[in-house]
Amino acid sequence: MIQTSHTSILISNAHSILTGRADDGGRTAGPDIRVVDGRIQAIGKLTALPGERVLDATDCVVYPAWVNTHHHLFQSLLKGDPGGLNLSLTEWLAATPYRYRARFDEKLFRLAARIGLVELARSGCGTVADHHYLYYPDMPYDSSAILFEEAEALGLRFVLCRGGATQTRQLEAELPSALRPESLQAYQDDVARLAALYHDAAPDAMRRIVMAPTTPLYSVQPAELRELAAFGRSLGLRLHSHLSETVEYQQAARGKFGCSPVAFVGEHDWLGPDVWYAHLVKLEAEEIALLGQTGTGIAHCPQSNGRLGSGIAPVRQLEAAGVTVSIGVDGAASNEAADMISETHAAWLMQRARGGQDALPAYAGGSSEGGADAASIEDVVRWGSTGGARVLGIEGLQGIAVGGCADIAVYALDDPRYFGLHDPAIGPVACGGRPHLKWLFVQGRAVVENDSLPGVDLAQLGREARAAVKSLLSGT
Numbered sequence: 001m002i003q004t005s006h007t008s009i010l011i012s013n014a015h016s017i018l019t020g021r022a023d024d025g026g027r028t029a030g031p032d033i034r035v036v037d038g039r040i041q042a043i044g045k046l047t048a049l050p051g052e053r054v055l056d057a058t059d060c061v062v063y064p065a066w067v068n069t070h071h072h073l074f075q076s077l078l079k080g081d082p083g084g085l086n087l088s089l090t091e092w093l094a095a096t097p098y099r100y101r102a103r104f105d106e107k108l109f110r111l112a113a114r115i116g117l118v119e120l121a122r123s124g125c126g127t128v129a130d131h132h133y134l135y136y137p138d139m140p141y142d143s144s145a146i147l148f149e150e151a152e153a154l155g156l157r158f159v160l161c162r163g164g165a166t167q168t169r170q171l172e173a174e175l176p177s178a179l180r181p182e183s184l185q186a187y188q189d190d191v192a193r194l195a196a197l198y199h200d201a202a203p204d205a206m207r208r209i210v211m212a213p214t215t216p217l218y219s220v221q222p223a224e225l226r227e228l229a230a231f232g233r234s235l236g237l238r239l240h241s242h243l244s245e246t247v248e249y250q251q252a253a254r255g256k257f258g259c260s261p262v263a264f265v266g267e268h269d270w271l272g273p274d275v276w277y278a279h280l281v282k283l284e285a286e287e288i289a290l291l292g293q294t295g296t297g298i299a300h301c302p303q304s305n306g307r308l309g310s311g312i313a314p315v316r317q318l319e320a321a322g323v324t325v326s327i328g329v330d331g332a333a334s335n336e337a338a339d340m341i342s343e344t345h346a347a348w349l350m351q352r353a354r355g356g357q358d359a360l361p362a363y364a365g366g367s368s369e370g371g372a373d374a375a376s377i378e379d380v381v382r383w384g385s386t387g388g389a390r391v392l393g394i395e396g397l398q399g400i401a402v403g404g405c406a407d408i409a410v411y412a413l414d415d416p417r418y419f420g421l422h423d424p425a426i427g428p429v430a431c432g433g434r435p436h437l438k439w440l441f442v443q444g445r446a447v448v449e450n451d452s453l454p455g456v457d458l459a460q461l462g463r464e465a466r467a468a469v470k471s472l473l474s475g476t
Contacts, residue, residue: 009035009444010048011410014057016425017043018378020064020385020399026378027425028400033062035406038204038444043402057410060438061425063381064399065126065407066340067388070161070240070278070299070328073130073147074101074109076116077468078333089246089308096333101134102179103472106141109134111468113150116338118456120329121154123339123434124409126442128156129299129328129392131240131278133163133214136179137186144194148207153455155447157205157407159392160198161212161240162191165219184224187213188231195235204396204405204443212240216265217252229269238274238393240299244287245279246310262287271296276391278328280318281311288314292321297391300383302346303337304330312354315347315383316374326388327380344380345432351375377426406444411435 011033019028032046048054075097084096104112120128128151134143144160151158165181182190191211199209211232213219220228232239243249244261253261262283265271271290276297283291291298300313319325327347332338355371382399389397398404411428414436418427428435440448447453 007037008049008052010046010052010054011035011057011062011408011439012046012048012054014062014410015059016423017062017400018064018381018425019401020382021401022382026376026382030062031057033400033408035408035441035444038406040400040402040404040406043400055410055439057438059412059424061411061413061427061435062400063124063409063411063428064385064397065409065440065442066120066124066344066384067127067129067326067392067394067397068120068125068329068340069129069276069326069388069391070301070330071116071120071128071130071338072097072331072333073113073116073128073132074104074134074143075331075333076112076119076338077108077465077472078331079336081333084333087308089310090248092308092334097331098179100472103475104134106146108468108471109141109143110146110150111464113147115461115465116332117150117154117156118453118458118461119339121156121440121448121453122437122451123341124411124428124437124440125340126157126407126409126440126447127159127388127392127394127397129159129161129210129240129388131161131163131212131214131242133165135164135182135190137182144190148198154453155442155445157207157394157442159208159210160194161210162194163212163214164190165214166224167218167220184220184227188228191232191237192235195237199235199237201236202396203394205394206443208238208392208394209235210238210240215242216268216270217249217256217261222257222268225265225268225270233274238276239270240276240278241270242279243277244282245305246308247282250282260284260287262290266290266294273297273324274393276324276326278330279305279310279313281305281313283314283318288317288321288323291318291323295322295324297324297326299326299328299391300347301328301330301335301343302350303343304334306346306350307334307336312350312357314354315351316355324387324390325383326391327384339434340384341428341434342432344384344429347383348375348377348380348429377429380429406441408439408441409437410439412438
């Protein structure tokens with residue numbers, strides 16, 4: 001990690017600045033941003049101070065650093081598995097992540113975490129919330145500690161959503177004994193241990209813990225779900241899980257509990273402004289209203305939902321109802337490009353596609369031919385930054401705003417992909433690809449400079465990844 005000796009930094013002469021905020025329309029003229037001791041002190045036309053480090057951002061676009069609110073980092077070595085490539089969620093779970101996870105030892109797990117975090121950082125992501133569920137009784141290594149260590153080594157803000165299960169789905173029943181479910185007491189004890197070691201409630205926290213059983217409908221008993229909510233809240237933790245990713249969730253909730261998935265979790269204390277869910281693709285109107293009324297949040301994962309054929313979450317309807325929208329990349333086993341640039345690009349396009357798909361002709365009661373106004377670039381940047389900070393409860397991440405944490409990404413649009421743009425500000429999201437990351441600041445520290453992470457040899461990381469994939473495929 002680069003430890004700058006300067007307490008004052010001036011990002012100078014940016015072409016465009018997107019703030020990630022709603023109160024300013026998502027943009028500010030700048031062109032300069034002053035960072036002092038990890039916070040944004042001033043924005044405007046500024047003059048360099050004596051001894052201040054000046055960074056030339058001419059022709060660059062400045063965004064708030066992305067906040068990724070749902071990931072499975074261990075899957076970074078499971079990209080493009082042919083056995084699961086063309087399967088929907090339930091079948092894919094058995095074919096890929098459940099089939100391989102028993103093969104992860106400490107070395108492979110650490111490598112997978114590093115790959116995922118490096119990929120995210122190079123997209124301009126400063127905060128990562130990992131929904132980690134690789135736990136079992138008598139596990140020979142501390143996967144939670146590894147995740148925090150790897151994130152700290154890169155200088156990233158890290159939130160561990162401590163997953164887990166006290167029961168298994170049938171698809172897991174014949175997996176190796178190393179994947180046995182935990183007892184409720186063991187799960188709670190480990191969450192308490194992790195909270196004592198890592199959880200920081202400060203507004204600018206670099207480490208947080210979240211109570212996050214893997215899936216409410218399948219991973220725990222209903223009474224346990226309520227107990228876990230109470231236990232997590234007693235420790236000051238937020239709550240997170242998967243919900244309503246496919247029609248199977250709807251079928252299971254109706255068949256087992258006689259209600260919708262959202263109604264079920266609501267009855268068990270799993271709705272509220274301290275709760276967010278990944279996916280929320282398949283929802284009824286009443287569920288959208290209930291999510292909004294309770295202030296529950298969403299981690300929208302458009303690429304994984306598209307890759308698995310799950311559908312497109314009704315993000316616009318959710319936000320209109322009062323749901324806080326954030327963006328997560330989900331696991332690399334269902335998203336072969338697990339970075340925030342490709343994810344936000346997909347979010348922008350797929351909300352528009354959903355609007356067009358829902359459009360009806362006038363004779364059928366429709367009034368519009370499409371959904372090109374369903375999501376603006378400013379919307380997507382807001383979802384992917386301050387929206388994420390809000391669902392995570394990290395109040396210090398206020399986007400590009402005076403007084404907020406200096407989590408800032410500076411992109412140089414020097415690839416032909418971005419040439420010819422009438423409005424360069426939209427380039428990183430609208431054009432897709434991966435723009436050159438000139439700087440990424442987290443809490444005012446430069447963790448990426450000129451597209452490079454200090455101490456990270458990408459060629460060596462690639463060699464290690466290829467060797468690891470061979471090992472996973474051979475079962476050794």
